[in-house]
Amino acid sequence: MHTCCGSYSRLLLRTIYAQALVLAIFSFSFAADFNVTSETLFRSFERDTKSGSDELVLPGYEYLKLDVDRITNQSLSFHAYGWVRHDFSDSSYYPEESDGELIYAYLEYAGPKHNQSLRLGRQHVFSGVANDALDGLSFTSDLGDLFSVSAYGGLPVGLADTAGQSGDVLWGGRLAHHYRSFYNIGLSYQKVDNDDSAVTSKVGIDSAFLLPMNVGLYGNSVRNMETEGWAEHVYWLHLLVGNFSIRPYYEMFEYDDYFDAGALSGGPFASLAHSGETLDSLGLDLSWQQSPDWTFGAKAKSYSYEVNETSNFLSLSATWSGDYLTRVGGELGKMKGDAADNDYLLVRLFFYLDHLADKLWVDFVSGDGLYTGYDQEIYGQDYAYFASLGAGKTFIDDALQIKLSADYSKDPYFDNDLRSMLTVTCRFGAGQ
Amino acid sequence: MIINTQSLVLLLLCLTGLVVACSSPQPNTQLQDKHPSQGDLGVKPLMCSDCHDAQDQAFSWEQFNHTAFFPTQHRLQANQHQQLCSMCHQRNFCSDCHATRVELKPSLKNQSETFRQMPHRGDYLSRHRIDARIDPTSCFRCHGNPQTAKNCVKCHG
Known part of the structure; x- marks a missing residue:
């Protein structure tokens, strides 16, 4: 565990600033494009803590993003992104007064042909069965016109807290075969070791087929090689019929194979790995673009189990789209099944009015309202309200943006919870 | 090993398809x-x-x-x-959701962007107990490793 998150955050900040300094020198030396985005958030809310009730909590967050493109030539670039948080109040709400995380920081070489990319450093890998952060190396490339390959290896960031990173290894890859837009089939493998013992190894197949009549068949299957069972099958069709987008789908999850992560199965998921449960879902997503302004949606999904009782979800939505990002819409959803404690009604209304500078001092105003009604009480309450309002304005050719939002909720966990947030975003550099 | 006629025909069809695919001119898929x-x-x-x-x-x-x-x-x-x-x-767009540690949920960090369909909006703390009973696989996808499960462990142990 990180026993001293304050020191960790300071180290993280120093690392980012040191990288910024080095890369600034690089960018001036080699005429690279140097872009920095700083997003600073100040929040305020009240919480009951160990030191008292309704204690004021004032966390400040700094999200810093660095992009240095064209280092020495067109192909080399560096990218980093991370956040730190400090509580400016005297509350003991957070376990540590300061905390932070380096989300990614990698050097990338992008080849001029074959969609080649080589990344070195902390990065998030999405490749077949992989959806993981690692400190290491990854490579992707086309192999001619019909095949592509990706491979990666390094220290898994997600396991850093269990006895450190020593002995932890994550590696894998994906080989894909594709022919124009007609099909794309990928075979992927991933193995994770924690402290020199295997945690997971899995293989996956992901596929996309274009069938006649503009019908697409998509899906993926994952097999857990440790339990030797299929963890999931997810397959769907996608049809475009006029202005209707229709997506019927089927999903199957075997809990014993899906949740089994060896020695790392923990928290709320540990018991599920030995539950013998199977979840089968059938669903249909329907989207109808009635006009350039109006879009309607419907979603239906049924959940059936080997052990648990069934549930069904149905929702309807409507959205009006104005110019730019202007949207006004709503959604009505209902979860209903054999177990009453799983049933709820969901109502959401929202708006976002964009490009208001001609009419108001601000550029946009936004709002969100959510009501949830529970069929069975949760902590003595069978409903929840949530409402938020926001506004924002940009300055200096969009290089500076200030947003202010406030939200209120009354729900089974919080009575009359009022929170506010100020966001200041600054963009510097050649690409802004 | 016994190969019946149907399997042989299927195999030949696949091989023919592969040969045709390999010999056909391909569109340029190098993206801007x-x-x-x-x-x-x-x-x-x-x-x-x-x-x-x-x-x-x-x-x-x-x-x-x-x-x-x-x-x-x-x-x-x-x-x-x-x-x-x-x-x-941009590269950090995915990281609002797909990161090892996300202390501010995406719908909170980008609260005023109500036009975006973001998960866990509003009163999700109450509703997550139901959604997690109905489909815990959707939770595990993002909260399944020791770092990302920290938010769960605070209450669930």
């Missing part, structure tokens, strides 16, 4: 670095298939249409065509 921004394209929001053919030689563009359901269904598209995503989305 940047897609024109929405401001360059006009004031109205567009779907990919409004400009591109739903299916052309290089891509099945309709599968990238950002319908209201796209935020919860983009896994395969992002997996198979990451470079297409990066033509519009």
Whole structure:
């Protein structure tokens, strides 16, 4: 565990600033494009803590993003992104007064042909069965016109807290075969070791087929090689019929194979790995673009189990789209099944009015309202309200943006919870 | 090993298909670095298939249409065509949700962007106990390793 998150955050900040300094020198030396985005958030809310009730909590967050493109030539670039948080109040709400995380920081070489990319450093890998952060190396490339390959290896960031990173290894890859837009089939493998013992190894197949009549068949299957069972099958069709987008789908999850992560199965998921449960879902997503302004949606999904009782979800939505990002819409959803404690009604209304500078001092105003009604009480309450309002304005050719939002909720966990947030975003550099 | 006639025919068909595919001229799938921004394209929001053919030689563009359901269904598209995503989305766009540690949930960090369909909006703390009973696989996808499960462990141990 990180026993001293304050020191960790300071180290993280120093690392980012040191990288910024080095890369600034690089960018001036080699005429690279140097872009920095700083997003600073100040929040305020009240919480009951160990030191008292309704204690004021004032966390400040700094999200810093660095992009240095064209280092020495067109192909080399560096990218980093991370956040730190400090509580400016005297509350003991957070376990540590300061905390932070380096989300990614990698050097990338992008080849001029074959969609080649080589990344070195902390990065998030999405490749077949992989959806993981690692400190290491990854490579992707086309192999001619019909095949592509990706491979990666390094220290898994997600396991850093269990006895450190020593002995932890994550590696894998994906080989894909594709022919124009007609099909794309990928075979992927991933193995994770924690402290020199295997945690997971899995293989996956992901596929996309274009069938006649503009019908697409998509899906993926994952097999857990440790339990030797299929963890999931997810397959769907996608049809475009006029202005209707229709997506019927089927999903199957075997809990014993899906949740089994060896020695790392923990928290709320540990018991599920030995539950013998199977979840089968059938669903249909329907989207109808009635006009350039109006879009309607419907979603239906049924959940059936080997052990648990069934549930069904149905929702309807409507959205009006104005110019730019202007949207006004709503959604009505209902979860209903054999177990009453799983049933709820969901109502959401929202708006976002964009490009208001001609009419108001601000550029946009936004709002969100959510009501949830529970069929069975949760902590003595069978409903929840949530409402938020926001506004924002940009300055200096969009290089500076200030947003202010406030939200209120009354729900089974919080009575009359009022929170506010100020966001200041600054963009510097050649690409802004 | 016994190979029946049907298997042999199927095998020959697959091999023929592969030979035809390998010998056919391929469209250029090397993507541009940047897609024109929405401001360059006009004031109205567009779907990919409004400009591109739903299916052309290089891509099945309709599968990238950002319908209201796209935020919860983009896994395969992002997996198979990451470079297409990066033509519009900056690198940190994915990290608001897909990161090892996300202390501020995306709908809170970007609270005023109500036009985006983001998970865990509003009173999700109450509702998550129900959704997690109904489909815990959707939780595990993002909260399944020791670092990302820290938010769960505070209450669930």
